[in-house]
Amino acid sequence: MKMSPKYNPYENMLSVVSNAADILGYVPSDYEAIKYPERELKVAVPVRMDDGSVRVFEGFRVQHSTSRGPAKGGIRYHQNVDLDEVKALAAWMTFKCAVVNIPYGGGKGGIICDPTKLSESELRSLTRRFTAMIAPIIGPDQDIPAPDVGTNANVMGWIMDTYSMLKGHCVPGVVTGKPIALGGALGRNEATGRGVMITTLNILKAHAFSPENSTVAIQGMGNVGSVSAKLLYEQGLKVAAVSDVSGALYDPDGLDIPSILEYLSQKRGNLLEGYDAGNAKWITNAELLELPVDVLIPAALENQINASNADKIQAKIIVEAANGPTTIDADKILDKRGIVIVPDILSNAGGVVVSYFEWVQNIQSISWSEEHVNEQLKDIMDQAFQSVWDIAKDKDVSLRTGAYLIAVKRVVDAKNMRGIWP
Numbered sequence: 500m501k502m503s504p505k506y507n508p509y510e511n512m513l514s515v516v517s518n519a520a521d522i523l524g525y526v527p528s529d530y531e532a533i534k535y536p537e538r539e540l541k542v543a544v545p546v547r548m549d550d551g552s553v554r555v556f557e558g559f560r561v562q563h564s565t566s567r568g569p570a571k572g573g574i575r576y577h578q579n580v581d582l583d584e585v586k587a588l589a590a591w592m593t594f595k596c597a598v599v600n601i602p603y604g605g606g607k608g609g610i611i612c613d614p615t616k617l618s619e620s621e622l623r624s625l626t627r628r629f630t631a632m633i634a635p636i637i638g639p640d641q642d643i644p645a646p647d648v649g650t651n652a653n654v655m656g657w658i659m660d661t662y663s664m665l666k667g668h669c670v671p672g673v674v675t676g677k678p679i680a681l682g683g684a685l686g687r688n689e690a691t692g693r694g695v696m697i698t699t700l701n702i703l704k705a706h707a708f709s710p711e712n713s714t715v716a717i718q719g720m721g722n723v724g725s726v727s728a729k730l731l732y733e734q735g736l737k738v739a740a741v742s743d744v745s746g747a748l749y750d751p752d753g754l755d756i757p758s759i760l761e762y763l764s765q766k767r768g769n770l771l772e773g774y775d776a777g778n779a780k781w782i783t784n785a786e787l788l789e790l791p792v793d794v795l796i797p798a799a800l801e802n803q804i805n806a807s808n809a810d811k812i813q814a815k816i817i818v819e820a821a822n823g824p825t826t827i828d829a830d831k832i833l834d835k836r837g838i839v840i841v842p843d844i845l846s847n848a849g850g851v852v853v854s855y856f857e858w859v860q861n862i863q864s865i866s867w868s869e870e871h872v873n874e875q876l877k878d879i880m881d882q883a884f885q886s887v888w889d890i891a892k893d894k895d896v897s898l899r900t901g902a903y904l905i906a907v908k909r910v911v912d913a914k915n916m917r918g919i920w921p
């Protein structure tokens with residue numbers, strides 16, 4: 500994925516936060532502290548590769564804020580990971596947890612690597628060594644990792660095992676998104692996509708669109724994109740386009756999502772390439788973003804909708820499933836054009852909400868049914884959507900600004916109530 504040279508996700512995040520702080524009437528010293536991550540750890544992780552050589556991978560864990568609770572957020576394995584990206588992702592977690600009002604701060608981690616080019620044993624060694632190196636700053640009361648791009652339940656299982664071995668006892672609450680057999684929550688694997696589905700239905704309803712008459716295009720068919728596609732298809736939306744790093748499929752009459760998901764589940768590497776497209780046609784990811792659909796769901800990486808394509812977007816609504824898919828320049832262009840954006844910190848919060856349920860179950864040694872998890876998730880997502888919608892209408896601002904008005908206030912209030920010590 501090509502990043503525009505000037506794009507800095509951390510600066511993007513800061514300018515959104517400053518805008519919200521201005522509207523809230525804060526003076527700089529009220530929110531100066533939340534402009535900086537509390538802690539940044541950079542590690543060099545040596546791995547014995549299958550061919551006997553040693554490679555050293557660079558990794559990061561950033562804790563943006565612990566004012567409202569332990570840091571919380573995923574770990575990304577991707578070749579384009581860098582410190583500014585991890586810092587931005589950590590800060591977005593702080594504001595995401597605040598907007599849905601769960602008792603966490605924000606953190607994020609990453610390793611610069613292409614996990615599709617590593618064998619399972621290399622991935623396991625990399626994960627175990629990385630965990631050992633970040634172990635001093637993580638823990639169920641300190642900082643709780645989870646899956647993100649390029650990581651999954653298996654990786655979380657290795658983190659849980661390595662941390663537990665270091666402590667000398669089983670610590671399931673150190674990480675969420677684990678395999679169910681290791682204390683993972685039922686419903687966590689689908690939770691982010693389920694939250695995206697709930698949010699999409701909420702925004703369609705708010706604009707009096709019926710799901711059955713709405714079309715959607717989804718960029719990214721990993722954990723978040725594929726579950727969003729499945730659940731939206733089941734809700735009657737016409738999923739006209741989906742994509743991944745290997746290309747995009749488009750059929751204005753709607754794709755056969757169950758058949759695509761079946762193909763992905765059988766294919767090693769989970770890529771769309773090679774799928775028998777039938778009536779659908781292959782297009783590029785750039786073309787997918789500009790399709791004439793009702794809803795566009797970017798579910799891949801940051802900086803996909805930027806100043807170079809914002810004036811070509813034809814969707815009426817964008818539901819941000821990825822973190823940071825829209826730059827601030829694009830935001831302004833889209834806003835002027837009347838395109839509604841449901842911001843990432845609201846629409847993709849389902850994952851961390853169910854991670855919170857997983858952690859709550861782990862520390863109490865109890866287990867909830869999937870039905871209970873999904874009901875509680877829906878309640879939280881609906882309430883958060885309504886609060887963001889109401890404040891945005893009340894203040895006549897975008898949904899992104901509305902979400903940040905709620906989140907920044909909660910984080911600043913907590914920070915200031917705790918005070919600066921000594």
Ligand SMILES: NC(=O)C1=CN([C@@H]2O[C@H](COP(=O)(O)OP(=O)(O)OC[C@H]3O[C@@H](n4cnc5c(N)ncnc54)[C@H](O)[C@@H]3O)[C@@H](O)[C@H]2O)C=CC1
Nearest residue numbers: 500647648649691719720721722723743744799821822850
């Ligand atoms: N996994 C989770 O629970 C959560 C993930 N997110 C965010 O959702 C986004 C996707 O994450 P996951 O689905 O977990 O990752 P994943 O690793 O499961 O899937 C990523 C998908 O994006 C595709 N992709 C990568 N580069 C692309 C490109 N240039 N064009 C089109 N597709 C491309 C990949 O082929 C893959 O289908 C990320 O922004 C992540 O931070 C947000 C909240 C929670």
Ligand SMILES: O=C(O)CCC(=O)C(=O)O
Nearest residue numbers: 572573645647850851854
């Ligand atoms: O489940 C979690 O703790 C965090 C998921 C995540 O990384 C995100 O929401 O971006």
